[in-house]
Amino acid sequence: MRAVYFEKFRTEPIIAKLPDPSAPADGVVIDVEATGLCRSDWHAWSGHDDTVQLPHVPGHELVGTIADLGSDVENWHVGQRVTTPFVGGCGSCEWCSSGNAQVCPDQTQPGFTHFGSWADKVVVRHADLNLVELPEDLPAEAAFSLGCRFATSFRGLKHRAKVRDGELVAVFGCGGVGLSAVMIARALGARVVAVDINDDALDLAQQHGAEATVNSRELAPDRVATAVIDAVGEAPAVTVEALGLQDTMNAALRSLAPLGRHVQIGLLAEPPVTAVPRIIALELSFLGTHGMAAADYPELVDLVRSGALRPQDLVTRSISLDEVPASLLEMDSGTRPGMTLIRP
Template identity: 30%
Template sequence: MKETMRAAVLRRYHEPLQIEEKPIPVPGPGEVLVKVRASGLCVSDIHIQDGKIGTVHLPYTPGHEMAGVIAAVGEGVDPARIGEHISAAIDIVCGECEFCRTGRTNLCRSLIRIGFERDGSHEEYCVIPAKNAFTVDPTIPFEEITGIPDAVGCMYNGLKNQAKLGIGQTLLILGVGGLGMNAIQIAKLMGATVYATSRKADKLEVAKQMGADAVIDTSCEDLRTRVAELTNGRGVDVVLDNIGLEWSINEGVYMVRPGGKVLVCGYISEDFKVNYQEVMKFEKEILGMRGMTRQDMAEVVELVNQRKIVPYVYKTVPFEQINEALGLLRDGKTKGRVVLLFPED
């Protein structure tokens, strides 16, 4: 094995990432070395580049949607794992706090995240705890595997655990894109009726292909009027807000039925305000969500292995084009996840 690798390094906020040579890390006890084959780009990468995530310390390598092959193992890890195709759970957890003990590992009090508080997958090799490496069927394309721990997993956690979406319920997705395309598939699997919104007709076309029952073009249709028509004035059971602006959360609150839930996923605005009376009188709920639990990860891997969920990938680009790809994401010129591909050798 060679001694150095290429890595995308963020040295200063508001500047492009630098492609640099770094030593290939060595896995310690309980760790594995992953040869990264694909790494997904996320809006969080933009927030990190803009200095909006305070737990990040420069210089460092971002990337939290990893797909690859185990290339080496540290002490205490079965050497038979070498060669496994894996997806990496983002959260490194303590396993001992009250949240870990009760299965809510995504809220671990000692949480460290791959691609946030420690170097991530925008590099040719990455060391992670062996417990974070989940084996995936080798027939699944690497670019699809990248979506498991975030683009799919986050939506799965939100809809299953927080919203408790079920058979016969209705879901409205505000801002269908990299996350929303996967949310459509998950919601349909749960037996729900799905409505998706966007200001871009091409995204709505993809949403219909993913299984959306109806789409709303908010560039030319009144959102509240259309939702009232689709639900016969009842309102939807759940709104998934993938936009994260004050107006989007308020729209969600008004469009859910009494007792309905607004699931907050997008996080552009730092704060928001809503009509207190609307929430109080009609027992509406605003729910946060972050990441996924370890159990969610295991379930999503199985659903992907069975092809019951096919993570949506809009575009793949060579690793060297990371800054151009981030520019597309920043300018809103994508219809879903953009994934970096690394050469096999």
């Protein structure tokens, strides 16, 4: 198979020809139809995730077709079109048994714990627990991001923060996962204010449901929260940090109303200094969201099939596998607005 491959962190990957993978007894091999270029892949390439072992093939959100399956797989067959959460559970621990595979201590993650989807083929382990069937008529542009960005935002807003109709949600960082949070919050009936330093990203946020936007490029960190509140005339009930920076996380916490809920999606390369006194004084909730178990996908897939959610509208670029190494290096300077789809 052809794959994006690197042997050292932060060195330019190459397109390599590697042996085709074989299906483990409990897993499958998927022919990759489309995959995504995500900030998490940049973290893996940068050496920020200690689960990544070298050499490595990145890529963790995908749609494809089952090409081979292991002898112990019971619920799937060759030819089915599927996606998978980027966090795969082991299927036997108490967390998987309770429906919380996304926090499984023995989790596997394509593109992190083993070779990922920036390739012609990818392995998904514990397939009976971790696969999600997709309709044949669902465009790849609508399907690939369900494995990471849309699932993570959906769980964070719907199941963790329990966003209610009419509440104000502030989204800090309008890359792919932030824009998915804007779109999902609107689908849940919330009002949205979006924060970013890129006008093009803010334009996309407004196109997909944000009633107000704040460009924080020229604002001191301690002024961002005030600007958010001023933009809509009230403090948000829920904040989402979708970038992974200390300043934006603290700005989000400073903007919250009393009893507010903060959802942290962005991965932080270094331990942050948080606004802990404010968390205590206003009884704020600080919530993590780490993907979503496959069992919880039907509600999300139904929203996409119905047209209430349209992930495909956030795809602003489609590239080939050969273009991925340069695009990954480009992320050192920031992320392009919208989502990038890769077709191997």
